[in-house]
Amino acid sequence: MTSFLELFFPYLIAGFSLSLCLAFLRLALGPTAPDRVIAGDVMVNVTIAVLVLLSLHYGEAMLLDIALLIAMLAFIGTLIISKYLEGRDVGD
Numbered sequence: 001m002t003s004f005l006e007l008f009f010p011y012l013i014a015g016f017s018l019s020l021c022l023a024f025l026r027l028a029l030g031p032t033a034p035d036r037v038i039a040g041d042v043m044v045n046v047t048i049a050v051l052v053l054l055s056l057h058y059g060e061a062m063l064l065d066i067a068l069l070i071a072m073l074a075f076i077g078t079l080i081i082s083k084y085l086e087g088r089d090v091g092d
Contacts, residue, residue: 037081
């Protein structure tokens, strides 16, 4: 008997790939800088979701560690970019 994850794994990967492509399109064509920042955040979040899905599918706990590291770095990067767009220094 196959599990839910094994049954829908290709469809989930296809959906995440589509959302990555759409977010990349917004990143490339976004009319304003905040649009591009949000598109980058969406791409990071989808990448984290794919890593968690792959971790569950393959039973590799190391992928969860990588997803956590990417999430922390993306959070710090988003803070720095938002302060830059506000016109403030990083230390303010």
